[in-house]
Amino acid sequence: MTDPYVEYKRPDLQYFFDLNTNRLKTRNAENFINRLGRDNLNTLGNVSLLDIYLSRGRVVEPHYHQNASELVYCIAGSAMVSLINPFTNQLTTVTITPGQVANIPQGWWHWEVALEDQTHLLAIFDAPYPEYIFGSDLLTKTPIEVLAHTYCLDPALLRKALEPLHNETIVIGPTDECLQKSTQQQQQQQVNAHHYYPQGQYYYGHPNY
Known part of the structure; x- marks a missing residue:
């Protein structure tokens, strides 16, 4: 037809x-x-x-x-x-x-x-x-003040949390920058864990067990 x-x-x-x-x-x-x-x-x-x-x-x-x-x-x-x-x-x-x-x-x-x-x-x-209509657009087009007041959120923290979304409509997430940052944080956590618990100083995850 x-x-x-x-x-x-x-x-x-x-x-x-x-x-x-x-x-x-x-x-x-x-x-x-x-x-x-x-x-x-x-x-x-x-x-x-x-x-x-x-x-x-x-x-x-x-x-x-x-x-x-x-x-x-x-x-x-x-x-x-x-x-x-x-x-x-x-x-x-x-x-x-x-x-x-x-x-x-x-x-x-x-x-x-x-x-x-x-x-x-x-x-x-x-x-x-x-x-x-994408979620990142809904979040960024809605005024921070409205979201903060409606859901009893700290506007400063909310603005900081949503700041990465203001540059683009995400569509496919996470962004490459987000994944890179997450990988760096995981690597730093591993470095910190090795620093606080050097090899030979713990057993079953507990220091000096």
Whole structure:
């Protein structure tokens, strides 16, 4: 059935598009998302998609789609898909592997976490354009004073905590800078542990046991 919103007599009809040329977000060479909508391929009906590549532990940040339901199909690797039912406030988490799908109804808050390196997901939408509102934008667009007052939080601490989000919409988290900082902190903790408990000075984790 033809789509009533597509003019099939126009002279510039398009039947092919390369998703690799339309990047929604690049975190690094292993973590990125390509996008397809009717603005890229003008013969599309009510369908659009995101082509998602993730390494282990990377997250498509919490978000919702205001215009469409989403069907997440796992091509390679595995992912944990979590969603919150707005009618019951119940959190549901499912794990998908190649050939399996997870369905997110329109407007439901959700996120995806890669459980393996080289995870490849295809997110399919029942709308000509994939629209989205990301959690990092909600946090940064809401005034600090409103968040602090509403939830009884220290505004100075909240401003400091949210400061890394003001530079970009995260989309794929954690950021490389965050992971690098976390690795450095772990390495420093190991150095400190070795300094306080040098080899031969403890047994079963207790000094001079």
